[in-house]
Amino acid sequence: MSTRSDSLNRRSALLLGGCLVAASGLLAARIPASAQPASQPARIGIVGAGNIGSTIGGLWAKAGHEVMMSSRHPEELKGLVEGLGPKAKAGSPAEAIAFGDVVLIAVPYKAYPQLAQDHAAALKGKVVIDAGNATQARDGEVYGEVQANGIAAVSAKYLNGAKVVRAFNAANYKVFAKNAHREGGRMAIPIAGDDPAALAIAAQLVKDAGFEPVEVGPLAKADGFAMGSPGFGLDLTAEESRARFGVAR
Structure with missing residues (x-):
């Protein structure tokens, strides 16, 4: 008899496999090509409802994607998910991770050690979009790790086994809210990761959110747009961002 874990693994494998099909149909089976509802939307678990x-x-x-917002007190998210519409629901972090074909990590960086302790097995093999930033005042010892080793290495340590893509960490949320789907050249979102299929999925989700992904390179390159770096807080078009990070189209 198939286990629940087997089912989740099969679903993740199907999603990742879709990235390797024809470029013209990237993720067509799972993720919409534009910000319109799709017949088979992705399921995205969001750890952190801030x-x-x-x-x-x-x-x-x-x-058009199905999202599960999560916190340790999901009953407190009722108003939030109602405001996000029928595609949103609430759950615990464990439920959101199990729910998602893709998982967005959006919690204070000091929570990463506990996140690893509680959910490492469930995150293993998942496409994880890591939006965290480390700040000295809030994140204590983990901030010290980031200063010593770089945020890419520290995220890889605590999200070990996941297919990590750094994205949505290079600006304040107000900037994202203001610029999503803007006219006259979409705002660029730098992304970095080591797994090509995960990068393709993250890039499509960046587009679906109303931005233009700019693939900066492997995960180590994420240090170049972490908080406190020269690449943080830039409101650029994709062309400007590629020039800034020195990457080709």
Whole structure:
């Protein structure tokens, strides 16, 4: 008899496999090509229902994806999910991780060690979009790790086994809310990761949220747009962003 874990693994494998099909049909079976509802939308678990989680989650819900917002007290998210529309629901972090073909991590960076302790097995093999930033005043010892080793290495440590893509961490949530689907050249979102299929999925979800992804390179390159770096807080078009990070189209 198939186990629940087997089912989740099969679903993740099907999603990842879709990325390797024809470029013209990237993720057509799972993710819409534009910010319009799709017949087979992606399921996205969002760990953290604060400013970034609710902003990006709301954009995905409006694009037709199914999202599960989560916190340790999901009953407190009733008003939030009602405001995001019928594609949104609430759950615990464990439920959101199990729900999602893709998982967005949007919690304070000091929570990453506990996140790893509680959910490492469930996150293994998942496409994880990591939107966290480390700040000295809030994140204590983990901030020290980031200063010593870089945020890419520290995220890889605590999200070990996941297919990590750094994205949606290079600006304040208010910037995202203001610029989603803007006219006259979409705002660029730098992304970095080591898994090509995960990068393709993250890039499509960036587009669905109303932005233009700019693939900066492997995960180590994410240090170049972390909070406190010269690449943080830039409101650029994709062309400007590629020039800034020195990457080709």
